[in-house]
Amino acid sequence: MKKIKTIIIDDEPYSRDELTFLLKEYEDIEIIGEADSGEKGLEIVMRNEPDVVFVDIEMPQMSGLELAKALTNMKQAPLIIFATAYADYAVKAFRVQALDYLVKPFDEEQIEDVIGRIKERLHNTDFKEKEKSTAAVGKLAVEDDGRIVYIPPKDITYLFREERETIICTKDRTFRLRTPIKELEEKLRAYPFFRTHKSYLVNLDKVEELIPWFNGAFQVKVVGRKEEIPVSRNYVKALREQLEL
Structure with a gap:
């Protein structure tokens, strides 16, 4: 089974730990890095080329929205999942082509829904062209x-x-x-x-x-x-x- 390479970017250690704990329940999710700022996150993403990035919206200096705009310009842009304490950020999230968003505090049902969408999107990306000819x-x-x-x-x-x-x-x-x-x-x-x-x-x-x-x-x-x-x-x-x- 191919692992889904994942990076978590959040300036709050507790939020990173909580999300890491919930994601580790899924065998096909592999957390390959973390960052506590948008600047460090951008560097880690460019170096490791993950499949999906969980990004906190509210971070000092480079916000999650600014980081997401930079990531969408990459040749192989990762899927972006926003994390926020405020549900009204959803519209802004989708404007930068985020796949989805999580509202803090996280819960297992939210995570399950998001993981399902990630798998569906990656599945469609990985197999669509192959299945056209098969x-x-x-x-x-x-x-x-x-x-x-x-x-x-x-x-x-x-x-x-x-x-x-x-x-x-x-x-x-x-x-x-x-x-x-x-x-x-x-x-x-x-x-x-x-x-x-x-x-x-x-x-x-x-x-x-x-x-x-x-x-x-x-x-x-x-x-x-x-x-x-x-x-x-x-x-x-x-x-x-x-x-x-």
């Missing part, structure tokens, strides 16, 4: 009443985790299996599936509508299904980038 022909094997049914991934509308089962939904049927959703996500990498929520994976080719819900979250309407699928607010921007011309 015709994936495999089918997903599912046991159904003692038989093995082979489902073409293009026929899957969405899948989700419910208690200890993963439910696969096509236009006309549903199938239940024990395989974790993360394992199925890996098998479906060659196809246009997108994690809209920690428990949901949606086939982008089946999306018909994006419907506002509440607190910045949305719901997705898909072809052939009456139910609507949740989209966490932290995934909305990336989802729209994938869907819209």
Whole structure:
């Protein structure tokens, strides 16, 4: 498994330690450096070329926003995740093409959502060109009443985790299996599936509508299904980038 090289830049030692502790829960995240100022952070990033940088917005001298503007001009710019005590910085964060932002104090759910978006973005970057030239022909094997049914991934509308089962939904049927959703996500990498929520994976080719819900979250309407699928607010921007011309 390829590690996601990560750097944390924050002038507050406690915040750096807290974020480091939470990120170390993820085996594929590798923290390769830290910095306590924007100037030192820029130097470390240029020297180490990380995949993702967590940046505190409010730092003396070079602020996180100024640092982010400098990073986006790099030939291989890292993904930028802002950390801030004030949620109203979100608009400014997205103006400098940040992937997302975390509001202090950090919590595990925030981190999980952000890590999901990082993996989705890096996955799309790493595999999109490769998969254009590689015709994936495999089918997903599912046991159904003692038989093995082979489902073409293009026929899957969405899948989700419910208690200890993963439910696969096509236009006309549903199938239940024990395989974790993360394992199925890996098998479906060659196809246009997108994690809209920690428990949901949606086939982008089946999306018909994006419907506002509440607190910045949305719901997705898909072809052939009456139910609507949740989209966490932290995934909305990336989802729209994938869907819209």
